Amino acid sequence: MRLLHCHLENIRRHWLLDIDFSPGLTLISGANESGKSSLVEAMHRGLFLKATASGSLVEALRSNLFPGHPLIELSFEAKGAIWSLSKRFSGQSGSVRLDGTGQEVPLSGSAAEELLAKLLGVDEIVGSRQAARVLPSRWAHLWVLQGLAGQNLLDQGPQHYDLNGLMQQLEQRAEVSLQSPLDQKVSTELEALVEATFTSRGVRRNSLLWQCQQQRERAEDALKTAELQRDSFESTSAELDQLEHELDLLTSDRKPALKKRRFELQTQQEQTRQDEAALLLYRQQLEPLQLRKKQLQSVLHANHQIHNEFLLCQKNLEDGSEQQTLLKHNLSETKKQIETTQQKLDDLDQQRSDWELRGLHMRRLEELTQLRFQRESLQRQHNEQQRLRNQSQTLQIQLEALPDLGVANLQHLRDCYDQVKGCAIRIETMASEFNLERADQPVLVDGFPLKEGETKRLISSFTVNVGEGVRFHVNPGQGTGIEELKRDHERHLLKYTDTLKAWQVNSLEEAEQKINHRNQLSQQLNLINEQLNGCQDGHDGNISLSLQKKQLENRQHELEKEMTSEPELSRLDDSLLSNDGSFNQPLDLETIRIELKRCRQNYRSISESIKAIKLQLQQLHREEYEQDKNLQKLTLSLEVLSAKQIERKEHRKSLLTEHGPEPDIEEKLLKLNQSLTHLGQKVSDLEQQLGNQTLQAIKSALAELDAQEKRLQEHLQVLSGQRGALRERCEGLGSLEPYAALEEARVNFNQAKLEEREQLMLAHAQQRLLKSFQQAQAELSNRYTTPLRQAICSYLQPLLGNENDGCHLNFDPHDGFRELGLRRDGQNVQFRDLSGGMKEQLNGALRLSIADALKGGHDDCLPILFDDAFTNTDPDRIESVLRMMTQAVKRGLQVIVLSCDPTPYETIADKTIYLPSP
Structure with missing residues (x-):
């Protein structure tokens, strides 16, 4: 699999982003917060x-900056x-579309997701619950x-990498077969035996x-x-004995005591009834007297209060x-202060x-004044431009007079020239x-005769005669190429001379x-x-200096007209005006600004005062407002007090x-x-005589005594019923022979416990055998790691x-690869x-x-992506990291690197993409 192109819309800070990936190494660079991680x-x-x-x-994924659903x-x-x-992520209305070359109709919905899962080599495309x-x-x-x-991939478990696919690819590279058919059969049967007895949560049901x-x-x-039946028989027998003893005690002692107490209470009740009748008569005489006393006291207190x-x-x-005055x-x-302050405010407002x-x-x-200075500046600019134009024309004429050699x-x-000089040097050397x-x-x-001590230098062949009998011919340069060099020299000299004539110069220096000139x-x-x-x-675009000057003059006339037409102009200082009412000009700009500053200061000072x-x-x-309000409130209060005084006077x-x-x-x-004191003494004597033994208390004691007798009778009936039930239960339990049944149950339990132990030992033996077999397999399967x-x-x-x-790593048939680390100087160093x-x-x-191992199942290519993955790597080692990536690209992998600092990766990148800064 190889990524080709990515298009994003409305993804965080990306409103629209298109990226084409290179088949080799693609570098995507951008500053922090530029959206690199958002792209990934x-x-x-x-x-x-x-x-x-x-x-x-x-x-x-949604953007806080742009409206719309995320589109990928x-x-x-x-x-x-x-x-x-x-894919457009919009909740339940989200849409997906998958189209491939050679496919007549694009797929959508669940069909597209299923095909996508097959193409990616995963079980399924996950939904919200599994995400x-x-x-x-x-x-x-x-x-x-x-x-x-910096996290160890292997420690996260086999679900974080394609363990089955990796084992399949690695087994194809192993030197010998890792598992024989007999080994596989034994392993399968042992696993079946263990799975028939155990599950991941414990013992399997029905095993x-x-x-x-x-x-x-x-x-x-x-x-x-x-055991419960035996204990129940013993406890029931003991309870029946205790119940018999309790019935005898209640019948012989408790009943006579209750009858004696009843007689005493009835005698005391009669005497108390007579005393309470007399006490009630005296209290009835006290009530009207106390009521009359309260009325007279309230009248006397009201009189004093009024x-x-x-x-x-x-x-x-x-x-x-x-206070009203x-x-x-x-x-x-x-009010006088308000009038004075208002007048002062009006005066200051006029001054402002x-x-x-x-x-x-x-x-x-x-x-x-500034307009006048601007007009003078424009005039100077105009003069300067005219001077520069004259100089430009003069230089242009001089420039056109010189040949344009180039x-x-x-x-x-x-x-x-070099060719002519070179030929001359070569001829000279020959x-x-x-x-x-x-x-x-x-x-x-x-x-020609040659004298003793005379020297001749000749560049062509020549003849030497010595006397009349010796003659020899001399060819310089071993007799080869001299004539050709002369012809080349003449040809290059003629070409050089013609070139000088063509450009109207006499030499190369000229x-x-x-x-240069x-x-x-x-x-x-x-x-x-x-x-x-x-x-x-320096001035506005294409507007000419004359037009600007004209605009400044018009603005100056407008300002002068406004200033002379103001009716309030007479209030200004006369030093600023001439005899005809116009302004004295020119004025110094600094003086005007000082005066303007004084105006502003006075204006601000008066404004602060206002x-x-x-x-x-x-x-x-x-x-x-508060004084008027208090006056009205006080007046109303005085009226209320006056009315209240009249009312109290009439009431008294x-x-x-x-x-x-x-x-x-x-x-x-x-x-x-005096009358109340006499009656109170009689009531006190009767109350002292009665004490705490009131008639109501005696009635309560009699009622409690009746309740006790009733409860005693009911308790006796209950105990009699319990005694019959206990006798019946003891007879029933005794007929079942609880001691013999207990012994039989204990024998059956020991037998069942022994059978369970034998079966558990067999199951554990099967587990241990499977574990030993898997360890042996693991030792053999270490060849996966090679x-x-x-x-x-x-x-x-x-x-x-x-x-x-x-490096070193181990392999487990169930847990996959693990214990990744390095081996240095004969010692294993763990990843952590x-x-x-x-x-x-x-x-x-x-x-x-x-990725290199798995690519065989994915058309010999897989995309591997590093998002700022080497932030802790020092600059010296980053070169080795670059060689790793280059080696991966050579082996057919597609590498995508995202980094804030693109400098180290630019040298090896096949394509570099720079994201815009945030």
């Missing part, structure tokens, strides 16, 4: 999560065809997600061991029942009148308006020097000087053009009319107290350094003891080796 998770869930899934895993489209090669997958549990283990051996690079356990449990229950309230109202009225005076003073008007005119004057033509001229040191005969060179003029012209463009860029006075005025209004008058003056009421109270370990070592060798070092960087590198080599 979207592709992973698009491949392995149903489109109708919901929950946190789908919600995590993937193109990939699998099973000899190119497939296009499209949290199953999804993290899908392609965990191929895709290294961010933050998981022989289970039946023995059930029989033992039934025998144990029967034994417990027999009098006190009348005096209090009188005092409150006097105090309230004084004071409040009226304060309210009048507050004057300063605001002055500031407005000063700002306009400042703008007029770099290529100059190089051609240099080549011609020249012959003839020196006559001493001669006793005449020596002629080419017919051509170089003219080209032309380059200098071009640079000067470019510099002037840049300055000219800079002057043009703000403070407004707060003061608000406070005075609040005080006025009516009491005196009805009951008389206070001395008469006090005399009546004295007589009532090709995988060799593959890991081939990737790790650049990192290990020592060729004797390598490695450094963070070495864990990442070993994990990377393991995943590359697994």
Whole structure:
């Protein structure tokens, strides 16, 4: 399988993202929060999560920036065809579409999910319920997600990698068959025997061991029942004896005592009834006297209270009148302060308006001055542009007068010169020097005599005569190529001369000087053009300087017209105006700004004062409102007190009319107290005589005595019934012979327990035999690890350094591969003891080796992805990691690397994709 293209919409921060993957190594780079992990998770869930899934895993894909449901489209090669997958995650309405080359109709729904599962080599595409549990283990051996690079893949269990497919591929590479048919038959039968007895949760139902356990449990229950029956017989006999004793005790002692107590209570009841009748008569005489006493006391108390309230109202009225006068005076003073403060506020507001008007005119004057400066600046720019244009025209004329040789033509001229010079040097090196040191005969060179000590240098062949009898011919350069060199020299010299004439120069040095001079003029012209463009860029786009100047003049006339037409202009300082009402110009800009600053300061100062006075005025209004409110409240209170005083006066008058003056009421109270004291003494004597033995208490005691006799009779009846039941139960239990039944149940229990033990020992023996057989298989199955370990070592060798070092791992038929680590200097180092960087590198080599082994079942290619998987790897070892990835690509794997720092991977990447910064 090979990934080709990915298209995302509305995935977290990605509104729209398209990525084409290289068949080799694809590098995807981006800063933190640029969406690299979002891309990985979207592709992973698009491949392995149903489109109708919901929950946190789908919600995590949704974008908080863009509306719409997440859409994921993937193109990939699998099973000899190119497939296009499209999934939109929208809950129950989610859609999926799978289309492949050579397929007439695209698949959708569950049919598409089933075919996708077959293409990916998984059992099924998971839904919402399985997503949290199953999804993290899908392609965990191929895709290294961010933050998981340092975790041991093998410790997470076989469900995190394709153990069955890996075993199948590795068995094909093993040297010999790992399991014989007999071994497989024995293993199958042992597993069947163990599975017939045990399950993962315990003993299998309906197995022989289970039946023995059930029989033992039934025998144990029967034994417990027999023991209970024996214990019940013994306890029932003891209970019957105790019940007989209790019945004798109740009949002989308790009944006579209750009869004696009844007679005593009835005698006491009669005497108490007579005393209570007399006490009731005296209490009836006390009640009207006490009621009359309370009435007279309440009248006397009301009279005193009304009098006190009348005096209090009188005092409150006097105090309230004084307070009312004071409040009226304060309210009048507050109103005067409000009027004064309001007038002060109006004056300050007028001053602020004057300063605001002055500031407005000063700002306009400042703008007029700035407009004048801008006009002068525009004029200077115009002059500067005109000067630069004149210089540009002059340089252009000088530049056009010089020949445009160009770099290529100059190089051609240099080549011609070098060829001429080279031929001359070669001819010069082939020249012959003839020196006559001493001669006793005449020596002629080419017919010309040569004197002693004379030297001749000749570059062509020549003839030497010595006397009349010696003559020899000399060819320089061994007589070969000299003439051809002369012809080449003449040809190159003619070409060089023609080139100089064509460019109107006399030498190469003169051509170089003219080209240098032309380059200098071009640079000067470019510099002037840049300055000219800079002057043009200083104003608004394509607007000309004259047009800008015209706009500034129009704005100046508008401001002058506004300033002279203001009716409030007369309020300004006369120093700013001329005799005809116009502004004195030009004014110094700094002076204007100082005056404008003074206007702003005064405006702010007055504004602060106005703000403070407004707060003061608000406070005075609040005080006025509170004083007026208190005055109204006090007036109302005085009216209420006056009405209350009148009411108390009338009430006291009516009491005196009805009951008389206070001395008469006090005399009546004295007589009532004497009568009440006499009757109270009689009531106290009777109550003391009765004490606590009231008639009601005696009645309660008699009622309790009746209840006790009734309970005693009922208890006797119950005990009689229990005695009959216990006798009947003892007879029934005795007929069952409980001691003999207990002995029989104990024998049956021991027999069932022995059978269970024998069956359990047999089952454990089968388990142990299976375990021993599996251990033997595991020792033989270690050959599974050989090709995988060799593959890991081939990737790790650049990192290990020592060729004797390598990795180690073990294999278990049920738990798969485990105990991954390194072997260094003859010692095994466990995975947990490695450094963070070495864990990442070993994990990377393991995943590359697994993918390399599994690719045979996936069209000889699998995509392996690293999402920031080597963050703890130091720069020196990252080169070895790059060689690992390059080696994986050469073996046919597709590698995808996502990293914040793309620099180390750019040298080996077949394609680099840069995600936009967040």
